[in-house]
Every structure is written in C-alpha cells, then in structure tokens.
Amino acid sequence: MGRQYLLGFDVGSSSVKASLVNVETGACVATAFFPEHEAPIKAVKAGWAEQNPESWWIYAKQSLAKIMADSTVEGEDIKAIGISYQMHGLVCVDKECRPLRDAIIWCDSRAVPYGEEAFESIGAELCLGHLLNSPGNFTAAKLAWVKTQEPQLYDRIHKVMLPGDYIAMKLSGEINTTISGLSEGVFWDFKQRQVADFLMKHYGFRQDIIADIVPTFSIQGEVSKAAAQETGLKEGTPISYRAGDQPNNALSLNVFNPGEIASTAGTSGVVYGVLGEINYDKKSRVNTFAHVNYTDNLTRLGVLLCINGTGILNAWVRRNIAPEGISYGEMNDLAASVAIGSEGLKVIPFGNGAERVLENREVGCSIHGIDFNNTTRAHIARSAQEGIVFSFCYGMEIMRHMGMSIRRIHAGKANMFLSKLFRDTLASTSGATIELYETDGSQGAAKGAGMGAGIYKDHDEAFATLKRLEIIEPDHARQSEYLNAYAEWKETLKKVIG
Incomplete structure (x- = not known):
C-alpha cells in the first residue's frame, strides 16, 4: 500500500488539533495542537462568546506543519482529510468568502430569547415534531440575533456556516454543509427531510443563505491550488468527512x-x-x-x-x-x-x-x-x-x-x-x-475521511484497529x-x- 495517510482536524474553542493516521495500521503517527495555551474567547458583554474564524485556520495550518515536520510525511502521502468541529457556532461570510464578523460560538447565550420566541410562536408540537428540538440557543437563533441587531451586516451575508464548514471552505474554496450540521443548527426538518421552511419563514431568512448540502461521507471538496501553496498539502486531495465534535466523538469510538x-x-x-x-x-x-x-x-x-x-x-x-x-x-x-x-x-x-x-x-x-x-x-x-x-x-x-x-x-x-x-x-x-x-476526535476525523473517500469500505474496516x-x-x-x-x-x- 506504500505511504498512505489520513489527516484529521479537530476544531475546538480552546485549540485546533491535527492528527495523521496510517491507513493500513490505523496508528496515529503524529499529532499536534495550537495554540499551546487556550485560545482566546472574546466576551464583549456578559453571556457573549466569539472567536475570529481566521484564527482557526491559522491554528490548523500550524498544527499541520508540526505533524508533517515530525512525521516527515509529504503532502502527496495524505489521501483524504476529515474535520471535526465545535458545534452550534455561526460563521457569516460575504461573496468573497470573507468573514463579516467574529463567529458566535457554542457557549454564547445571547440568542436564547430568539429561540424561545420562535418556540412559542411556531408551537411546541411543530418544532419538536419536525426539528426534534426547541430552536433554543442554536445556530438558527444566533442568525436571528444577527438579523435583528446587525441588519446592515446581515444584508451582506452570502452564506452561513458552521466552524467545520469554514475550515473545509478554506481548504477547498467551496462552501457546503451536511444534514448532520444543519440539524445541530436546528435548520433541518426531519419529517419533510429538507431545510425547515417554516423556521426560515418565521425568522425571515433567505433560502439561499444556506450552503449546498453534501453527504457526511463523500468527496465534499478538494484542496485548492491556493490552499496547497499555504499548507503543503497536495492540490486535489479530497475533503471527505466532517461532523460536529460530539457525533464525531461517537464515530471515533x-x-x-x-x-x-x-x-x-x-x-x-x-x-x-x-x-x-x-x-x-x-x-x-x-x-x-x-x-x-x-x-x-x-x-x-x-x-x-x-x-x-x-x-x-x-x-x-x-x-x-x-x-x-x-x-x-x-x-x-x-x-x-x-x-x-x-x-x-x-x-x-x-x-x-x-x-x-x-x-x-x-x-x-x-x-x-x-x-x-x-x-x-x-x-x-x-x-x-x-x-x-x-x-x-x-x-x-x-x-x-x-x-x-x-x-x-x-x-x-x-x-x-x-x-x-x-x-x-x-x-x-x-x-x-x-x-x-x-482514540481522540482528530484521529476519528481522519478515519471518517478514509470512509468518505472509499479507502475503507465501512466503519467496521475503518475501526478494526x-x-x-x-x-x-x-x-x-x-x-x-x-x-x-x-x-x-x-x-x-x-x-x-x-
């Protein structure tokens, strides 16, 4: 099989971790995380928590450089890339794919009233029956806060995404998301099996603000020429898996x-x-x-x-x-x-x-x-x-x-x-x-990438080791x-x- 490796990123709120996994043995050959001290979280007001999405990309590149140097693995040896990420965050980008504001992350509580209002107005039966959750303090409610409190910025939004979607975009230049990701943002209608129209209409969101949907295990994009030059990865390497940290932890186990x-x-x-x-x-x-x-x-x-x-x-x-x-x-x-x-x-x-x-x-x-x-x-x-x-x-x-x-x-x-x-x-x-x-989340994400790229036929083969x-x-x-x-x-x- 030669030198074949899988790369996994785990984008947390305290650091971004990267791991290289040997395809054949399943062994982790190198792992690193940045920053070495806990990443800053901005709290402009009580209950707020924000991070600059670009910092995640910087940490991802630093972690990748360290593991490639430590392992002497070359970009061409890496056959697929998987991403795990902190759940429930909100990243807003313009048409040039630039962040319009800092990301509102999982532990930010400002959107609670917007979720509660939607739950009361739409009704418990419809919300729970279709979304399986109250809109609560999840990504959709955070977007509602932006729309109400920062209307001029909201009007400039091209797409909204989760933290893992942002890293995938930086790697590939393409914007997409998954059903799993949309469900954790409480955008997904499980009965209609589509983006929840009734919630989008209630909040007044445009349908096209949601990114294209790709399967969790699939070729979701490929490393672009620009990203290859930035990272040392090979252009065309598939990004073939992404999931929130808790579903990914389950996959890792x-x-x-x-x-x-x-x-x-x-x-x-x-x-x-x-x-x-x-x-x-x-x-x-x-x-x-x-x-x-x-x-x-x-x-x-x-x-x-x-x-x-x-x-x-x-x-x-x-x-x-x-x-x-x-x-x-x-x-x-x-x-x-x-x-x-x-x-x-x-x-x-x-x-x-x-x-x-x-x-x-x-x-x-x-x-x-x-x-x-x-x-x-x-x-x-x-x-x-x-x-x-x-x-x-x-x-x-x-x-x-x-x-x-x-x-x-x-x-x-x-x-x-x-x-x-x-x-x-x-x-x-x-x-x-x-x-x-x-095991850990970044190693799990690497094996998920092997499944998504067809390197492993199923999870039994991926996790046999x-x-x-x-x-x-x-x-x-x-x-x-x-x-x-x-x-x-x-x-x-x-x-x-x-």
Missing part, C-alpha cells in the same frame, strides 16, 4: 448503531446515544440531531445529554476539600475507602450553570446529609463522583423513555474515566458494560447497593428542584 453510547467526562460530561427511530424529549432535556450515518434510508439519530458539572466538580473537591497536594489517583483511592452510597452523603453536582437536563434550571451544587461525627473528606470525594454518575443515569432514563436501549458505553480512557470508582459506579448503576478505548484498553462489567452482586444509593440521590434531587 465506533458508535454507529442503536443501543450504543459514547461518553466523555471532562469539565462537563456528555452521554451521546444512537437512536434508530424519530423521537424527541417533550421537555427538550436532551437534544436530538442527525448522527454521522443518518440518511434518507437509514434513521440514525444522535441523542445528546450534557451535564455541565462533572470533572469541574471533581477538580473543585481536589482543590478545596482533599488534602493539599493530593493527586487525582490518590483522591480516587481515598474515595474508594468509603462504602457504596457514601454512608448517606449526597452531592447534587449542578454547580456549573443552568442544566438542560433540569429544564434549564440553575440549582447550584449542594451537599446533603453531612454528619459532623462521621463525614470525612473521603466521604465527600466519593459522594461527588457518585453524584456525577447519578446525574448521568438520570439523563439516561430520559433517553430510555425515548426508546433507546443502553447496553454498552464506549469512552476514551481519560478524565473521569480514569477513576475505577467512577467506572464501576456507572457500569453497575446503569447496567451497561463500559468499553474504554485509545481501534485499541480497546479495558472492559468494565456491572457488578451484579452489588448492583442493588448502587441502585439504592441512586434512588436516595433522586429523592434528594426532587427536593432540591421542588
């Missing part, structure tokens, strides 16, 4: 079919499950988008549960409660010295902003059941991890009510999944087997203890949220 779950537990936590039929949560406590393998003939939806207060809670405990200088591993050992259920101590972990799973309530983090004669740092350390797990299981109940059978949870061995206590509690409370893998590190089965002998602790935690949560 080989999660494609109903009943399969991908999870992350960093600062915030995500449970992303695949559903095989059109459905939604009537209270919009979880979001439903088109998964990477959704087509007109194959219903594959990604149901996204996000918990804001996960790893950030564990970090807070280490910083403020645990003995000074303790490592996370030592803190996990300390927590494991306490029995399941933390002897009645319960932590409600929602201290990092409004939680969608609680219908956008902001209840804060709280500790319940402290016994001055018994409660120690170890109890707090354990109950914090249990609280995080129980919040995951609480959201997973919603997903089960939507018809999802949760049998396996795939995750990277990182962040909270490094804790044996966390893993055992999650497996035994949820009843699902946990499989831990060695995915390295599984560990399997954690539910502890059936002690499952009742975990479930009793979870039931008591839920009773406490009910009192907190009234």
Whole structure:
C-alpha cells in the first residue's frame, strides 16, 4: 500500500488539533495542537462568546506543519482529510468568502430569547415534531440575533456556516454543509427531510443563505491550488468527512448503531446515544440531531445529554476539600475507602450553570446529609463522583423513555474515566458494560475521511484497529447497593428542584 495517510482536524474553542493516521495500521503517527495555551474567547458583554474564524485556520495550518515536520510525511502521502468541529457556532461570510464578523460560538447565550420566541410562536408540537428540538440557543437563533441587531451586516451575508464548514471552505474554496450540521443548527426538518421552511419563514431568512448540502461521507471538496501553496498539502486531495465534535466523538469510538453510547467526562460530561427511530424529549432535556450515518434510508439519530458539572466538580473537591497536594489517583483511592452510597452523603453536582437536563434550571451544587461525627473528606470525594454518575443515569432514563436501549458505553480512557470508582459506579448503576478505548476526535476525523473517500469500505474496516484498553462489567452482586444509593440521590434531587 506504500505511504498512505489520513489527516484529521479537530476544531475546538480552546485549540485546533491535527492528527495523521496510517491507513493500513490505523496508528496515529503524529499529532499536534495550537495554540499551546487556550485560545482566546472574546466576551464583549456578559453571556457573549466569539472567536475570529481566521484564527482557526491559522491554528490548523500550524498544527499541520508540526505533524508533517515530525512525521516527515509529504503532502502527496495524505489521501483524504476529515474535520471535526465545535458545534452550534455561526460563521457569516460575504461573496468573497470573507468573514463579516467574529463567529458566535457554542457557549454564547445571547440568542436564547430568539429561540424561545420562535418556540412559542411556531408551537411546541411543530418544532419538536419536525426539528426534534426547541430552536433554543442554536445556530438558527444566533442568525436571528444577527438579523435583528446587525441588519446592515446581515444584508451582506452570502452564506452561513458552521466552524467545520469554514475550515473545509478554506481548504477547498467551496462552501457546503451536511444534514448532520444543519440539524445541530436546528435548520433541518426531519419529517419533510429538507431545510425547515417554516423556521426560515418565521425568522425571515433567505433560502439561499444556506450552503449546498453534501453527504457526511463523500468527496465534499478538494484542496485548492491556493490552499496547497499555504499548507503543503497536495492540490486535489479530497475533503471527505466532517461532523460536529460530539457525533464525531461517537464515530471515533465506533458508535454507529442503536443501543450504543459514547461518553466523555471532562469539565462537563456528555452521554451521546444512537437512536434508530424519530423521537424527541417533550421537555427538550436532551437534544436530538442527525448522527454521522443518518440518511434518507437509514434513521440514525444522535441523542445528546450534557451535564455541565462533572470533572469541574471533581477538580473543585481536589482543590478545596482533599488534602493539599493530593493527586487525582490518590483522591480516587481515598474515595474508594468509603462504602457504596457514601454512608448517606449526597452531592447534587449542578454547580456549573443552568442544566438542560433540569429544564434549564440553575440549582447550584449542594451537599446533603453531612454528619459532623462521621463525614470525612473521603466521604465527600466519593459522594461527588457518585453524584456525577447519578446525574448521568438520570439523563439516561430520559433517553430510555425515548426508546433507546443502553447496553454498552464506549469512552476514551481519560478524565473521569480514569477513576475505577467512577467506572464501576456507572457500569453497575446503569447496567451497561463500559468499553474504554485509545482514540481522540482528530484521529476519528481522519478515519471518517478514509470512509468518505472509499479507502475503507465501512466503519467496521475503518475501526478494526481501534485499541480497546479495558472492559468494565456491572457488578451484579452489588448492583442493588448502587441502585439504592441512586434512588436516595433522586429523592434528594426532587427536593432540591421542588
């Protein structure tokens, strides 16, 4: 097969990462990210969050230059390019493909009133039945904000796109997007299988402001002469895959079919499950988008549960409660010295902003059941991890009510999944087997590109070399203890949220 490699970009809000994957072995031969310190986010007003799209392109080029230098891989050796990106952002460009303003990114909350107004005016039944979500604070609502607040700029918009669409455009000179991308922007009508006319009319958007639609796995464009000169890539190299970071994380973990779950537990936590039929949560406590393998003939939806207060809670405990200088591993050992259920101590972990799973309530983090004669740092350390797990299981109940059978949870061995206590509690409370893998988003995007370019015939071939590190089965002998602790935690949560 010779020297054949796949290139994956992961465009995050803190950095842009690039990875080179060997086609034959599936091994990552080089990886790098820029900037080395967290990328700036502009917050002109409270609740705003913007980034210059051109900075993503600069970081992508820097990361690419580093991995090509480190690996001695030449542009002609790279056979396809895939892109993962931060979801829900809004990039507006003019006819010369230049950004008209900074991108309004995922954590910007200014558009909430515009989404709420559309939901009330259009009606819950139509929105949820067709969009599977409330317009909320997603890309369509952000565009409505621009149209209302910056009308002269809005009139100059040629196309709107997501962050990944922008990087693809910089590589190819072509503007296009995907159904998965449109669904995460809440532009896609799942019943009519087209851009949602009723939402476009409500907001007064032109139909041609939406980019051309290409399949998620396909030759979406080719590296232009100008981009080849800028990057060292070979002109004509196909861009053959793109997806938002959470669908792409699921792809990276080989999660494609109903009943399969991908999870992350960093600062915030995500449970992303695949559903095989059109459905939604009537209270919009979880979001439903088109998964990477959704087509007109194959219903594959990604149901996204996000918990804001996960790893950030564990970090807070280490910083403020645990003995000074303790490592996370030592803190996990300390927590494991306490029995399941933390002897009645319960932590409600929602201290990092409004939680969608609680219908956008902001209840804060709280500790319940402290016994001055018994409660120690170890109890707090354990109950914090249990609280995080129980919040995951609480959201997973919603997903089960939507018809999802949760049998396996795939995750990277990182962040909270490094804790044996966390893993055992999650497996035994949820009843699902946990499989831990060695991968990341940029490597997944590279393999997605191999699928889109036809280098791999399907996802089974693309991920045949995915390295599984560990399997954690539910502890059936002690499952009742975990479930009793979870039931008591839920009773406490009910009192907190009234």
